[in-house]
Amino acid sequence: MLSYLPDHLLPGAREAARRVLIAAVDRRSVLKGGIAAFALGLFTRPSGAFESYPTGGLQMPRGIVADPLVFVSIDPDGTVTIVAHRSEMGQGSRTSLPMVLADELDADWSRVRILQAPGDEPRYGNQDTDGSRSLRHHIQPMRQMGAAVREMLRRAAAKSWGVEPAAVTVEFHTLKGPDGQSADFGELAEAAMAELVPSFEDLTFKDEAAFRYIGKGEVQITDLHDITTGKAIYGADVRLNGMKVAVIARPPVLGGKVKSYDASETLAVPGVERVIEIAGAPAPVNFLPLGGIAVVATNTWAAERGRERLKIEWDDGPHASYESAAYRAEMEEASKAPDKIFRDQGDVPGAFAAASTIFERSYYQAHMAHIPMEPPVAIASVTTDGCEIWTSVQSPYGAREDVAKDLALPIEQVKVNVTLLGGGFGRKSKWDFAIEAARLSKAVNAPVRVQWTREDDIHNSFMHTTSVERLRVAMDDAGKVTGWHHTSVAPSILSTFAPDNGHQFFIENGMGHVDAPWDVANIRCDNAPALAHARIGWFRSVSNVPRAWAVQSFIAELAHELGRDHKEMLLELIGPPRTIDVATAGMPEDFWNYGEPYAEYPIDTGRLAHVVEVAADAAGWGATLPEGEGLGLAVHRSFVTYVAVAARVRIVDGQIRVPEMHFAVDCGFAANPERIRSQMEGSAVMGMTLALNSGITFADGRVQQSNFHDYDVARADNFPEKVEVHIVPHPFSVHASGIGEPGVPPVAPAMGNAIFAATGRRLRDLPLGTNV
Amino acid sequence: MPIDFSLNGSQHSIDAPSDMPLLWAIRDIVGLTGTKYGCGAGLCGACTVHVDGKAERSCMVSMGEVAGKSVTTIEGLHPEGEHPVQRAWRELNVPQCGFCQTGQIMQAASLVAEKPNITDAEILEGMRGNVCRCGCYQRIVAAVRHAATGI
Ligand code: FES
Numbered sequence: 001m002l003s004y005l006p007d008h009l010l011p012g013a014r015e016a017a018r019r020v021l022i023a024a025v026d027r028r029s030v031l032k033g034g035i036a037a038f039a040l041g042l043f044t045r046p047s048g049a050f051e052s053y054p055t056g057g058l059q060m061p062r063g064i065v066a067d068p069l070v071f072v073s074i075d076p077d078g079t080v081t082i083v084a085h086r087s088e089m090g091q092g093s094r095t096s097l098p099m100v101l102a103d104e105l106d107a108d109w110s111r112v113r114i115l116q117a118p119g120d121e122p123r124y125g126n127q128d129t130d131g132s133r134s135l136r137h138h139i140q141p142m143r144q145m146g147a148a149v150r151e152m153l154r155r156a157a158a159k160s161w162g163v164e165p166a167a168v169t170v171e172f173h174t175l176k177g178p179d180g181q182s183a184d185f186g187e188l189a190e191a192a193m194a195e196l197v198p199s200f201e202d203l204t205f206k207d208e209a210a211f212r213y214i215g216k217g218e219v220q221i222t223d224l225h226d227i228t229t230g231k232a233i234y235g236a237d238v239r240l241n242g243m244k245v246a247v248i249a250r251p252p253v254l255g256g257k258v259k260s261y262d263a264s265e266t267l268a269v270p271g272v273e274r275v276i277e278i279a280g281a282p283a284p285v286n287f288l289p290l291g292g293i294a295v296v297a298t299n300t301w302a303a304e305r306g307r308e309r310l311k312i313e314w315d316d317g318p319h320a321s322y323e324s325a326a327y328r329a330e331m332e333e334a335s336k337a338p339d340k341i342f343r344d345q346g347d348v349p350g351a352f353a354a355a356s357t358i359f360e361r362s363y364y365q366a367h368m369a370h371i372p373m374e375p376p377v378a379i380a381s382v383t384t385d386g387c388e389i390w391t392s393v394q395s396p397y398g399a400r401e402d403v404a405k406d407l408a409l410p411i412e413q414v415k416v417n418v419t420l421l422g423g424g425f426g427r428k429s430k431w432d433f434a435i436e437a438a439r440l441s442k443a444v445n446a447p448v449r450v451q452w453t454r455e456d457d458i459h460n461s462f463m464h465t466t467s468v469e470r471l472r473v474a475m476d477d478a479g480k481v482t483g484w485h486h487t488s489v490a491p492s493i494l495s496t497f498a499p500d501n502g503h504q505f506f507i508e509n510g511m512g513h514v515d516a517p518w519d520v521a522n523i524r525c526d527n528a529p530a531l532a533h534a535r536i537g538w539f540r541s542v543s544n545v546p547r548a549w550a551v552q553s554f555i556a557e558l559a560h561e562l563g564r565d566h567k568e569m570l571l572e573l574i575g576p577p578r579t580i581d582v583a584t585a586g587m588p589e590d591f592w593n594y595g596e597p598y599a600e601y602p603i604d605t606g607r608l609a610h611v612v613e614v615a616a617d618a619a620g621w622g623a624t625l626p627e628g629e630g631l632g633l634a635v636h637r638s639f640v641t642y643v644a645v646a647a648r649v650r651i652v653d654g655q656i657r658v659p660e661m662h663f664a665v666d667c668g669f670a671a672n673p674e675r676i677r678s679q680m681e682g683s684a685v686m687g688m689t690l691a692l693n694s695g696i697t698f699a700d701g702r703v704q705q706s707n708f709h710d711y712d713v714a715r716a717d718n719f720p721e722k723v724e725v726h727i728v729p730h731p732f733s734v735h736a737s738g739i740g741e742p743g744v745p746p747v748a749p750a751m752g753n754a755i756f757a758a759t760g761r762r763l764r765d766l767p768l769g770t771n772v
Numbered sequence: 773m774p775i776d777f778s779l780n781g782s783q784h785s786i787d788a789p790s791d792m793p794l795l796w797a798i799r800d801i802v803g804l805t806g807t808k809y810g811c812g813a814g815l816c817g818a819c820t821v822h823v824d825g826k827a828e829r830s831c832m833v834s835m836g837e838v839a840g841k842s843v844t845t846i847e848g849l850h851p852e853g854e855h856p857v858q859r860a861w862r863e864l865n866v867p868q869c870g871f872c873q874t875g876q877i878m879q880a881a882s883l884v885a886e887k888p889n890i891t892d893a894e895i896l897e898g899m900r901g902n903v904c905r906c907g908c909y910q911r912i913v914a915a916v917r918h919a920a921t922g923i
């Protein structure tokens with residue numbers, strides 16, 4: 001999932017962000033009230049320390065803060081409190097990041113308490129939990145802060161015992177002196193916190209072999225007990241005195257408006273108190289509410305019943321004729337005449353002119369909606385003191401800024417508290433629902449919970465784009481691929497934030513399009529325009545979903561066409577182990593690389609090929625399978641992580657079943673293998689859902705699906721039954737990379753390829769449907 | 773007319789319209805929030821509770837229908853949260869976001885109580901009404917098996 005898009009669109013925003021990043025301060029300036037950031041020292045390489053490296057985290061708005069006085073406190077009873085500043089939506093960052101800090105501090109995990117930060121980026125640094133970045137950007141700062149607090153404890157102990165700090169050792173929540181002195185962390189907490197925060201150069205780091213929790217995968221998720229007893233608090237679970245509940249009838253068509261309405265029957269529903277019109281936003285809508293009619297009631301049921309009785313006449317606006325089949329035909333047509341080249345390596349027209357064979361296929365993907373299990377929900381309380389919000393958002397500071405702007409309040413008077421997220425998948429990095437709640441609380445002068453129903457969630461989602469991906473290769477007499485031409489046509493996320501020109505932008509281009517890793521001399525990646533008629537947003541893995549679907553299906557088709565083994569063909573295209581040289585590859589200057597410095601996270605074809613081998617071996621590639629079964633393979637690099645999937649499909653009475661799926665994952669250093677496995681297990685299920693079920697279609701500008709009966713998901717009676725996750729082992733020096741998203745893209749093409757192997761039927765449209 | 777029913781072992785008298793779904797009475801009126809809204813249409817299982825010991829979708833049961841009956845929510849499944857199903861869920865570190873899990877656990881608890889010698893096929897069928905968008909099914913199925921059979 002992406003992030004901070006609006007900032008990207010403002011010229012200079014990145015530079016401004018860079019300037020406010022990391023100021024070298026020590027405790028004195030913190031006490032003076034300076035910004036609570038401290039020297040990260042990431043570019044220095046002191047001896048004894050881990051080899052630090054820069055990440056894209058430094059480029060994020062308000063960057064990285066690694067001040068232990070902001071993130072850590074220790075109580076006299078020894079309880080270590082660690083702040084979780086990222087949002088937890090199932091990916092495990094609320095456990096994994098504090099766990100890294102605790103391990104480096106040498107704390108006892110059972111004595112660690114986790115405190116969720118509200119949206120406050122000047123204090124905590126970037127909090128936008130999106131783009132599979134939490135671990136990858138914060139594993140180093142977490143280690144740094146753990147080491148800093150450990151050092152402060154050591155110095156405090158040395159002072160109190162009158163010995164040299166070097167003579168003090170730290171061992172599992174205990175400090176030990178040279179003459180048998182011993183103290184629990186709690187006993188020295190106050191003195192330690194009075195110490196200056198040591199600079200990075202003065203820190204020592206644990207040897208990797210001494211890790212107690214990092215890399216082990218033996219820690220339970222921190223909210224496990226609360227989740228299993230119903231005590232965990234999600235967006236709808238905060239209760240305030242006098243709180244009202246609102247549901248909103250939103251325009252069914254993007255850009256639609258209320259022409260007229262009659263609320264008389266609504267107001268007659270017992271419990272309904274007010275009916276309030278909410279203003280929509282002119283295009284581009286950004287994260288602003290879509291507008292509509294809100295029904296405010298004493299309880300959810302009354303609000304829903306009241307909404308059912310509204311009589312609204314809509315003015316549908318300019319997108320009223322959006323229709324999926326016709327739009328697809330337009331995209332197909334457009335894909336034959338690309339008009340904007342993003343990557344041009346070698347001489348593609350020449351390669352095609354000289355080709356002895358040209359092979360071409362086109363792939364389609366329908367819109368999808370995220371449908372997090374918890375539909376969007378926000379609670380707001382606006383009083384004369386300001387506005388306080390409780391909600392499940394991926395980017396609480398973004399929400400805070402926009403709510404402040406919307407209510408014309410200084411940002412200090414807005415607080416955004418982050419609850420657990422009942423799933424996010426990108427939907428909850430758009431905070432329109434928080435603005436709705438703030439406006440309604442202000443209007444009714446009481447706390448309000450805005451509850452989206454599942455129907456609302458599906459009808460008024462920020463849709464995952466729909467796309468046509470056209471692929472062509474030129475081949476010489478020997479069947480060697482000499483030219484690669486990939487045309488992508490899809491309405492862009494950018495249309496939600498800026499006037500729409502129909503073209504995709506560098507972030508979308510960077511996801512499985514211009515970053516093609518193939519060992520082919522001539523490569524062209526281009527676009528044809530597609531104007532958006534729905535609110536387009538990012539969905540877990542974003543453009544990687546249609547690109548991996550197309551590219552990985554295409555290579556399998558090509559192999560079949562040439563009578564070659566698919567794996568062998570795939571490895572041949574990947575070519576010898578090397579890092580792609582972006583300078584000579586005709587890559588665009590704004591090549592995204594997931595926001596990471598290319599020198600640190602290059603495209604490494606050796607790692608790409610290796611995961612193919614691992615997944616294929618694990619799945620028994622090449623073995624003869626029973627009738628009606630097939631094995632399919634796919635590989636994709638996204639979020640700077642390499643994932644290959646080998647899926648085994650079995651057709652039972654025409655129904656597609658998946659008895660086995662093998663993931664080979666190279667995400668650099670694996671900090672929490674247990675949550676890596678759970679993310680891959682989840683990716684298998686979501687990948688299967690989007691392969692088989694997830695089609696949103698439009699007619700008359702309106703979404704035609706509404707709830708799980710017509711927008712179904714994989715369920716317990718048909719899901720990838722045995723998911724095995726093979727993690728490529730690496731030391732800390734191999735930079736940790738993303739995990740929340742990269743598992744999803746290779747699943748659908750691996751399944752499509754397996755279905756072909758099982759049935760001889762090649763499917764090119766996502767979703768495929770549940771039966772063949 | 774207040775509606776009388778038992779909730780987690782204690783008697784409640786609730787002033788709610790008889791067509792109000794039990795889900796919203798539990799959440800909005802009683803204030804117990806472990807029971808979740810996921811679809812409001814009996815399609816996802818997030819709202820699962822026990823009515824007279826049997827798993828039901830609380831979004832599909834009206835207050836009128838529970839009059840005089842005994843309702844158990846996740847908060848009342850076990851006083852310390854140590855029901856074998858809850859323990860199995862923790863042993864296998866089942867949840868991701870966790871939102872569906874109270875409904876999953878209530879469904880599983882009812883299932884294993886009904887079928888002490890439950891087969892794998894019965895687990896899959898019995899749990900199919902409970903959606904987990906995070907995709908924890910592999911662990912959910914293993915945890916139900918573990919709770920039922922100790923394996
Ligand atoms: S909320 Fe009741 S089944 Fe989904």
Ligand code: FES
Pocket residue numbers: 090373422423867868869870871872873903904905906907908
């Ligand atoms: S754990 Fe998130 S929906 Fe099941």
